[in-house]
Amino acid sequence: MIVGRNDGLDGVMAGDTVLSHVDGEAGTLVVRGHHIEELVRQGGLEDLAALLWDGFAEGGGDVKAVRRGLGAARMDAFEKLPALLEVSRDLAPIEALRVGLSILPDEAGLPAHLRVCGALPVYLAALVRRDAGLPPVAPDPALGTAADLLRMLRGTPAPDAHITALDIYLATVADHGFNASTFTARVIASTRAGLVSAAIGGLCALKGPLHGGAPGPVLDMLDEIGTVENIVPWLEKAISDGGRLMGFGHRIYKVRDPRADVLKAVARDLGPASGRLAFAAEVERQALGALRRLKPGRRLDTNVEFYTALVLEAIGIPRTAFTPLFGVARAVGWCAHVFEQERGGRIIRPLSRYVGPVPKQAA
Numbered sequence: 001m002i003v004g005r006n007d008g009l010d011g012v013m014a015g016d017t018v019l020s021h022v023d024g025e026a027g028t029l030v031v032r033g034h035h036i037e038e039l040v041r042q043g044g045l046e047d048l049a050a051l052l053w054d055g056f057a058e059g060g061g062d063v064k065a066v067r068r069g070l071g072a073a074r075m076d077a078f079e080k081l082p083a084l085l086e087v088s089r090d091l092a093p094i095e096a097l098r099v100g101l102s103i104l105p106d107e108a109g110l111p112a113h114l115r116v117c118g119a120l121p122v123y124l125a126a127l128v129r130r131d132a133g134l135p136p137v138a139p140d141p142a143l144g145t146a147a148d149l150l151r152m153l154r155g156t157p158a159p160d161a162h163i164t165a166l167d168i169y170l171a172t173v174a175d176h177g178f179n180a181s182t183f184t185a186r187v188i189a190s191t192r193a194g195l196v197s198a199a200i201g202g203l204c205a206l207k208g209p210l211h212g213g214a215p216g217p218v219l220d221m222l223d224e225i226g227t228v229e230n231i232v233p234w235l236e237k238a239i240s241d242g243g244r245l246m247g248f249g250h251r252i253y254k255v256r257d258p259r260a261d262v263l264k265a266v267a268r269d270l271g272p273a274s275g276r277l278a279f280a281a282e283v284e285r286q287a288l289g290a291l292r293r294l295k296p297g298r299r300l301d302t303n304v305e306f307y308t309a310l311v312l313e314a315i316g317i318p319r320t321a322f323t324p325l326f327g328v329a330r331a332v333g334w335c336a337h338v339f340e341q342e343r344g345g346r347i348i349r350p351l352s353r354y355v356g357p358v359p360k361q362a363a
């Protein structure tokens, strides 16, 4: 069978957005006019949500209203847990989240963006606890998403350092141009299928190891390498065997992903995990060298997922929750892009180049 080329829309400018801009040569991420480093110094996920939703959703630009709305949505989502836990018994958390979003109606009391972004942390905490044989913990609507998520996961309030670390992580990855999951959500939104359907599509795209599924495998890689002496041989064999080093390479960034440095600093601030961090930093250094030697000219650098793995591990998040947690954050961005797409965007329908056989009579 002849297979056509499939270039993954490399270099294609797929549309305009006022939401975020990734400059892959400068290594910068701008969200609504602000560098990501500046934004995460000033606030967490709710602040990013308010910024991204400003002008698109009622009360969108008001951090307090966003926080209240998400708190109320978490309470609503808690009511849905028995149904979700019943039907998702044999599913991993990321698979069960697909189900969880699917049981949200298109229209209900609260606006869909709040219901989607409020449901994901509640579902995730309950699914992780279920895997540990523990019952769900009810949300506290007065808390922010990061604090409440950690509390719902653990059953007790988390230390401030962990809440801050998680909140910075969530804000750092909330939006990132037309990445694969966001673009998926926009395609679905462009058909007017609605925000819930768009978010389900976004989550499905995020799940893949080439996109949001990389941080768990980053830790698997660090575990497999094991010792400093094994770093270079392990990396060189992996690359020579045609493998991909998780946490490296990016379609847009040809230099270091700026989010990697934000999260490296967060990991450093967490302190107790510094032994692991020093080892990871050495793996990173050697990986960049090995990629330069074995993949010359490809311009592969560290991406956000490498230090995501370190931060989430340091605050005690289990690996099965890494990708779902990315979904908790990125859902905020998906919603903003759905709003933008719905506001006058036409249906997304590109052309394809036909490279199959031609009908005989036409030959």
Ligand code: ACO
Pocket (backbone or CB within 6 Å): 008, 209, 210, 211, 212, 214, 239, 243, 244, 245, 246, 247, 248, 249, 250, 251, 252, 295, 298, 300, 303, 304, 305
């Ligand atoms: N390790 C080793 N080689 C790599 C890596 C990597 N991480 N990434 C790309 N390459 C190589 C490819 O094998 C290819 O080599 P070749 O020219 O010899 O065939 C070359 O670099 C170009 O690779 P592409 O697949 O064309 O790059 P693309 O832009 O399509 O892929 C991607 C980007 C998917 C992120 C890729 O770099 C990758 O698989 N990285 C590892 C997974 C990962 O970390 N994903 C998270 C990305 S960040 C995010 O989505 C939030």
